[in-house]
Amino acid sequence: MRKLNIAATVIAAVMLAAALPQTAVAAVRVPAAAAPVVPASVAPASTAAASPAAASLGAVPAVSDPNPQGQEVDDFVRPAPPANRARTEYTYVSAPLAGTLKTTLVTVQLADKSAAETDAAVPIAAAKASLSAANRYWAHATAGRVDIALTSTRVLHKSAAKSTQTPAQIVDTVSQELGWTQRAYTALVIFIPGAYLSNGTAGMTYSNGTTGGRILMPQNSRLATPVLTHEFGHALGMDHANSLLCGSGAMDVAAGPFAGFADPTCSIKTYGDNLDLMGISHWDLMPEISASLWEMGRFGNGNEITNLGTVAGPRKVTLKPWAGDDANRAVKFTDPKSGEVYYLELRAPVGYDAVIAQAGNRGVKITQQGGGNSSILLPPNTRASAFNGYYSNTQAWQAGQTFTTHAGTKVSIDSVSNTAATVTIRPPGAPAKGYVESMAINRSGTKASLDVSGWAYDSANSSASSTVHIYVTPPGGTSTGYAVAANQARADVNKIMQVTGNHGFTRSFNLTQAGVYKVCVYALGSVETADLGCRSLTLAGSAPTAGYLESLVLTRASGVTVLRATGWSYDPGTPAASIPVHLYVTDPAGKTTSKAISANKSRSDVNKVMSVTGNHGFTGDMPVTMSGTYKVCAYGIAVTAFSQGNSLLGCTSVTPKATPAPSGFLESAVVKTDAPTATVTVTGWTLDSGTPAASIPVHFYVTDPKGVTKSSAYTANQSRADVNQVMGTTGNHGYRAALPVSIPGNYKICAYGIAVSVFPLGNSLLGCTTVSVASTPAPVGYLESVKVQLGGTGSALVASGWALDPGMTRANVPVHLYVTSPDGTTKGTAYVASRYRADVNSIFQVSGNHGYRIVIPVTKRGVYTVCAWGLGVAGMSSGNTQLGCLKATF
Numbered sequence: 002m003r004k005l006n007i008a009a010t011v012i013a014a015v016m017l018a019a020a021l022p023q024t025a026v027a028a029v030r031v032p033a034a035a036a037p038v039v040p041a042s043v044a045p046a047s048t049a050a051a052s053p054a055a056a057s058l059g060a061v062p063a064v065s066d067p068n069p070q071g072q073e074v075d076d077f078v079r080p081a082p083p084a085n086r087a088r089t090e091y092t093y094v095s096a097p098l099a100g101t102l103k104t105t106l107v108t109v110q111l112a113d114k115s116a117a118e119t120d121a122a123v124p125i126a127a128a129k130a131s132l133s134a135a136n137r138y139w140a141h142a143t144a145g146r147v148d149i150a151l152t153s154t155r156v157l158h159k160s161a162a163k164s165t166q167t168p169a170q171i172v173d174t175v176s177q178e179l180g181w182t183q184r185a186y187t188a189l190v191i192f193i194p195g196a197y198l199s200n201g202t203a204g205m206t207y208s209n210g211t212t213g214g215r216i217l218m219p220q221n222s223r224l225a226t227p228v229l230t231h232e233f234g235h236a237l238g239m240d241h242a243n244s245l246l247c248g249s250g251a252m253d254v255a256a257g258p259f260a261g262f263a264d265p266t267c268s269i270k271t272y273g274d275n276l277d278l279m280g281i282s283h284w285d286l287m288p289e290i291s292a293s294l295w296e297m298g299r300f301g302n303g304n305e306i307t308n309l310g311t312v313a314g315p316r317k318v319t320l321k322p323w324a325g326d327d328a329n330r331a332v333k334f335t336d337p338k339s340g341e342v343y344y345l346e347l348r349a350p351v352g353y354d355a356v357i358a359q360a361g362n363r364g365v366k367i368t369q370q371g372g373g374n375s376s377i378l379l380p381p382n383t384r385a386s387a388f389n390g391y392y393s394n395t396q397a398w399q400a401g402q403t404f405t406t407h408a409g410t411k412v413s414i415d416s417v418s419n420t421a422a423t424v425t426i427r428p429p430g431a432p433a434k435g436y437v438e439s440m441a442i443n444r445s446g447t448k449a450s451l452d453v454s455g456w457a458y459d460s461a462n463s464s465a466s467s468t469v470h471i472y473v474t475p476p477g478g479t480s481t482g483y484a485v486a487a488n489q490a491r492a493d494v495n496k497i498m499q500v501t502g503n504h505g506f507t508r509s510f511n512l513t514q515a516g517v518y519k520v521c522v523y524a525l526g527s528v529e530t531a532d533l534g535c536r537s538l539t540l541a542g543s544a545p546t547a548g549y550l551e552s553l554v555l556t557r558a559s560g561v562t563v564l565r566a567t568g569w570s571y572d573p574g575t576p577a578a579s580i581p582v583h584l585y586v587t588d589p590a591g592k593t594t595s596k597a598i599s600a601n602k603s604r605s606d607v608n609k610v611m612s613v614t615g616n617h618g619f620t621g622d623m624p625v626t627m628s629g630t631y632k633v634c635a636y637g638i639a640v641t642a643f644s645q646g647n648s649l650l651g652c653t654s655v656t657p658k659a660t661p662a663p664s665g666f667l668e669s670a671v672v673k674t675d676a677p678t679a680t681v682t683v684t685g686w687t688l689d690s691g692t693p694a695a696s697i698p699v700h701f702y703v704t705d706p707k708g709v710t711k712s713s714a715y716t717a718n719q720s721r722a723d724v725n726q727v728m729g730t731t732g733n734h735g736y737r738a739a740l741p742v743s744i745p746g747n748y749k750i751c752a753y754g755i756a757v758s759v760f761p762l763g764n765s766l767l768g769c770t771t772v773s774v775a776s777t778p779a780p781v782g783y784l785e786s787v788k789v790q791l792g793g794t795g796s797a798l799v800a801s802g803w804a805l806d807p808g809m810t811r812a813n814v815p816v817h818l819y820v821t822s823p824d825g826t827t828k829g830t831a832y833v834a835s836r837y838r839a840d841v842n843s844i845f846q847v848s849g850n851h852g853y854r855i856v857i858p859v860t861k862r863g864v865y866t867v868c869a870w871g872l873g874v875a876g877m878s879s880g881n882t883q884l885g886c887l888k889a890t891f
């Protein structure tokens with residue numbers, strides 16, 4: 002594997018941490034030559050609260066840079082590869098891992114630490130929680146083949162080691178005291194007090210070359226779980242996730258002839274991949290390891306990465322979220338010129354990447370395998386300025402970007418979403434060829450076209466007809482692409498370019514508006530697309546519309562306050578036509594609405610001055626709904642083909658001056674029930690101070706005992722000299738309205754004065770009152786007698802009596818008689834108690850006529866039954882009354 006640049010850089014690995022958003026960390030200088038492994042590290046000061054696992058410790062302690070000199074170190078110590086094997090080709094994991102990694106967990110009381118401070122700094126429960134999280138991560142990565150099992154726990158092992166010793170000395174001392182030696186699939190995890198180890202690292206791994214090793218961790222913090230999981234990655238054979246760093250900004254670089262890189266500004270940024278667990282660590286987060294490390298470690302099910310092999314032609318592939326579970330979710334390909342292997346994966350906010358794969362870290366990630374089981378990230382920006390210390394938020398490639406290998410293979414990112422990304426890989430080779438011979442606008446009367454012609458072919462397949470893409474941007478519009486087949490015979494092109502086949506193309510576009518059109522043409526090739534150039538062409542047209550927004554006034558129309566815009570407009574290309582005008586109104590709240598009207602009103606002055614005919618004036622009304630400033634803009638809309646466009650006729654603003662809401666009062670409400678229809682007579686006055694002489698509407702809202710509300714409208718147009726004198730106005734402003742009621746009970750009556758000014762502050766509640774409407778008694782009366790009257794012309798029954806309605810004593814009460822004949826049939830007849838009865842009037846102290854004498858013809862012999870009913874006539878009568886029943890025999 003290339004690019005480790007082992008002769009020029011140390012295999013450095015420093016476990017750092019940061020919370021999102023990341024805080025700055027000190028820069029790490031890369032030494033000029035390989036150096037002995039002397040662990041040292043840097044880490045940012047914590048500004049975040051402690052994780053639940055560290056709750057007993059309070060906040061994570063703030064720390065300063067433990068390595069101010071910036072000397073790089075490695076947190077992974079392992080045996081050197083065999084002498085006959087180049088380190089850049091070292092592969093630690095030769096087969097898929099499978100087995101139980103038996104783990105001993107120890108919290109250590111160092112000789113210079115007390116038991117109390119050790120127990121507080123490294124609570125065994127938090128250490129076990131971190132171990133469980135690491136087990137879940139690597140079980141996921143190995144498809145359940147590897148289980149990190151806690152087989153032994155030792156709490157507060159009292160050791161002779163001291164905090165001032167190096168991590169290696171502490172690990173060796175504790176291992177000897179425990180009698181622990183590494184065998185395959187065994188691990189020893191040691192926790193000691195201290196924010197970091199004495200060499201500045203947040204974790205160290207020591208391995209003898211088999212799966213497993215010894216891991217030394219400082220006290221529990223928000224780093225503990227990500228770092229311990231990282232260290233187990235070393236125990237499983239992984240090195241670090243690094244990044245390419247180039248002062249030139251090169252996105253890819255070839256190896257140098259002897260060592261280093263062909264571009265001397267390039268080097269390896271250790272831990273530079275912060276989208277990888279094996280790169281720089283983050284507080285609380287454990288991102289997925291990259292596809293290149295995944296394959297080196299023989300992780301997963303073995304079907305996660307599709308091998309495209311050596312790319313010989315364009316390949317379009319779809320990537321699924323790398324932190325998901327789909328098969329074939331990533332791809333790798335081999336560059337046909339350099340022979341180097343590249344890995345493509347989609348980093349999306351899924352699974353272990355849910356938090357970190359955001360913004361510029363959400364997209365297509367490109368990596369290669371590095372030496373010593375490391376990986377190399379190839380980000381969009383390889384300059385140091387892309388990193389905030391160790392961290393970068395732009396490590397993924399975005400849609401529209403293209404990565405080019407140093408040998409010329411192009412990887413175009415076509416699209417990126419949270420569920421998929423599409424990528425096109427094109428090997429290096431000759432680009433397409435072509436030429437635009439003609440590009441012109443042709444016009445005939447009211448029709449115009451854009452005509453493009455030329456030739457093009459794909460150098461990689463010169464005998465086949467290829468495709469041309471033509472992008473047309475209309476005046477003031479957005480570009481639209483058109484695919485055109487270059488499949489027309491062009492013998493001249495074949496002869497000159499020494500090719501065969503059909504390669505000519507022609508395309509015509511209908512144009513609908515005047516102005517400048519930008520046209521760009523591209524010849525598509527299987528290897529590389531050729532830019533055939535862009536041109537700007539102008540379609541001349543008639544002058545734009547003319548006109549003027551002359552006035553904007555506030556007025557009333559159909560009882561509504563409106564802004565009335567007036568003016569004129571016409572289209573010089575069709576001067577006799579009445580054209581549309583669009584009005585745009587921005588209200589005081591900032592909301593803009595539009596209205597389309599027509600400039601179709603007679604304006605002889607405009608016709609005379611502009612020397613045109615037809616109707617070109619306009620008037621438009623727009624409702625006003627709130628106080629504040631309104632802005633109105635008018636546009637004349639062209640109707641002529643190829644006009645130069647619409648015109649702004651002007652903008653003006655109006656701030657309506659509001660007048661107070663009407664004043665007034667609901668003075669009285671009187672119930673009247675001695676009439677056929679019961680009413681509540683309401684009186685009062687109201688006036689609109691904005692139009693003080695006008696008689697304004699009054700609206701009444703009556704809620705009956707059942708809760709049903711009905712409204713009625715009246716006008717305050719009765720004379721009220723007292724109101725005029727007090728209010729200092731003229732006109733008639735009193736109102737008196739008889740509001741009908743139909744059932745007894747309580748009625749709520751509210752009166753509102755309705756404004757008539759151009760822009761009032763609203764209508765006014767003049768008052769509400771509740772009145773009780775009582776029912777009146779049912780009629781009283783009596784069927785005094787029923788006699789048989791015999792006569793020569795026929796016999797009859799004569800019924801007499803009296804009836805009156807106490808609720809309406811002067812009224813003649815209807816009387817209904819029901820006569821049942823001897824055969825059992827009953828017939829009803831309606832009469833009126835309209836005969837004078839002085840005795841009734843005297844007794845009841847009423848006036849009017851309340852007696853009745855009714856003659857009913859009869860023909861059958863036998864007994865007749867006569868019943869009389871008095872009917873209530875008052876609006877609130879309690880009902881009808883039976884006046885009595887009498888029998889008579891004929």
